Amino acid sequence: MPASDSTDTLAQKIAPPQDESEAARHARILQETLAYEVSKQIDAEIRACKAALRKKKAVKVLVLGQAESGKTTTIKNFQMQYARQSWLEERHSWRAVIYLNLVRSVNLITDILSVELDETSTAADGVTLSDQHQILLLRLSPLRRIQASLEDLFATGTFPALRDDRRHSSPLSVMAAARIIRVSDDMDGLDLKPTYAPVLQEFTVFSNCGWKSVLGKSRLPEFSTGTRSPKRRHADPVDEVEDLLCSCKDDIKALWRDLGVKRSLAYHHLRVEDSSGFFLNDVDRIVARGYVPSDEDIVRARLRTMGVQEYSLTLDRGESSRTEWIMYDVAGCRTQRAAWVPYFTDVTAIIFVAPLSCFDEQLAENHRVNRLQDSFQLWDTICCSALLAHVQMILLMNKCDLLEKKLKKDKLRVHDYIPEFQGENNMKTVTTCTSTLSCMLLTY
Ligand SMILES: Nc1nc2c(ncn2[C@@H]2O[C@H](COP(=O)(O)OP(=O)(O)OP(=O)(O)O)[C@@H](O)[C@H]2O)c(=O)[nH]1
Ligand SMILES: [Mg+2]
Incomplete structure (x- = not known):
């Protein structure tokens, strides 16, 4: 309890007696605690009633x-x-979704590349895949941990350490993310080339898993203006993702402009640029310290949802x-x-x-x-x-x-x-x- 001010009559009236015994002090504190809890409960009920009325x-x-x-x-x-107000408040938090979209595109391409490198040293259409591609794959491997950690963040609301090696899945085990099926097997009767086509498995959030609150948690009013203070480094776990991505930026760009990669994707009929949440053409802007998503970035960001999600807007x-x-x-x-x-x-x-x-x-x-x-x-x-x-x-x-x-x-x-x-x-x-x-x- 704050020290009472001698000129404040209310404070004087509710102040404990000066000769209060230890037992009386305990009893008083207990009573005050209970009263505080009841007050909190009444406040919560009033809030719930107001929300129900608003909803009605x-x-x-x-x-x-x-x-x-x-x-x-x-x-x-x-x-x-x-x-607009709630939109601006949420702006910063969409960064996590956009990073997840970007990282999943990169991991999908490296999955395809790993298969090509495993099967033959000559990629589709006669383009030779070299040791340089192996090195590129290795240098981009931290992106698997980023993907796993961001997906956990949306699924559970907690962010596992990025340096946890147990989360480092091999490209082949991640082939589930870009399940490769034989088109001719799956679509019999259709006149399609008997080749392999990747079917993307999108990351899905469930409406009841609280992913919206994950976005809400990193609402920071200072970000609504489109500027960010450099002082807040690592106050938000997504800053750590930003740092790691920045260190892989040149490799991401090298992967996306590589001719061998382009031909491999074309051979598998994979047009990553037509898929939802495609940001590989925006790496210079997005993978940068202090990045704040633009309106267009947020609209383009993709998070597949299951269940029914409620948006309360004022x-x-x-x-x-x-x-x-x-x-x-x-x-x-x-x-x-x-x-x-x-x-x-x-x-x-x-x-x-x-x-x-x-x-x-x-x-x-x-x-x-x-x-x-x-x-x-x-x-x-x-x-x-x-x-x-x-x-x-x-x-x-x-x-x-x-x-x-x-x-x-x-x-x-x-x-x-x-x-x-x-x-x-x-x-x-x-x-x-x-x-x-x-x-x-x-x-x-
Ligand atoms: N080019 C273009 N893309 C759009 C348009 N409307 C939506 N999209 C894109 O289409 C994709 C799917 O949009 P969503 O809004 O996530 O689709 P949804 O109906 O909510 O999908 P589910 O959650 O899976 O049921 C996203 O990548 C959007 O950016 C449009 O008018 N033009
Ligand atoms: Mg949806």
Whole structure:
């Protein structure tokens, strides 16, 4: 208890008697401790009541769509535009996700390279792999420990020591991260070259494992301005990752621009640059002391989530008269869709995210199902649900930039993948057809 001020009458009144015995002092302290605990409990209950009230009044939005459709990205964009304060507070903490994305890309490439080096000294397409590649692999091996430690951080909330050698997995055992399968075995009936193609296994966080609190833990207001104080080195364990990455920076760049590596990746049909969370072209900017993620980096950062993740946002911009919003981010793969239903009864609106660019892709969970067709079927099911009859529906057709690239640059034809599509193979026709069909399904 602070020393009482002789001029403070309240302090004088509650001060213990001067002749207080030892037993009376113990009893008083015990009573004060109990009273403090009760007070804390009442405070917690008041906070919980206020939160429940806020939740009751909040606008609730359920964001639906198939896996990798862009649901989490949509929520991030919404938060960036309308809940700017919390967005700025979280900015710094996304560094861990971006580093994990980068390190996983590097480890995937070194996995492929190890296989090539093991099998033959001549890589795909006649490019010779040399001792230099072996040395590069060795020099980049610390990135395996970084990956393991960051994944543990997101899975358990604790950060294991980076120098713990037991965590150093060999490239071959990490082949699980880039499981190599025979395309011809897996997709019989499809006219594909009998070669090997890597299937990336993404790192997944579960909504109930508290990964959001991991991001929350390293919220530091000073970072929201986009500058960082050099004094805080190693206050945050991710600073240690930053240091280790900086020491591997030149090797990472050498790996990515190496001709032999490029040819090996092409031979395995692996376009790392098209995968989610690709940052290898930004190494100079990202792997630098004092790096603070930009808005674009955060939007591009990828963390696959399982379960239903709740985002409570307080809007500080925009026209909405209701400032408390709860956005539910679901997992989109087929096995997870049943978990959406309990949320149908209490939502204000649904945003359905439909990526238009995926007309030439198959579902990861079933290679025989076209992704665009699956999206339409899912939208149809949502539109027909009696539970959602009074819910506002918003259809967000995204990935139009990728659609344009596929149509214009890659010269892919929608009709070749979806025979029912008979229109002209250009952006205008494809987007008009898909939106007309979606509207028909909604009003049907
Ligand atoms: N080019 C482009 N990429 C996008 C767009 N929208 C999302 N993405 C990317 O698509 C990938 C998947 O996006 P997410 O938001 O993680 O997808 P999700 O629907 O939450 O996926 P799950 O969590 O697996 O269900 C990420 O790498 C995003 O950056 C877009 O409009 N254009
Ligand atoms: Mg997601």
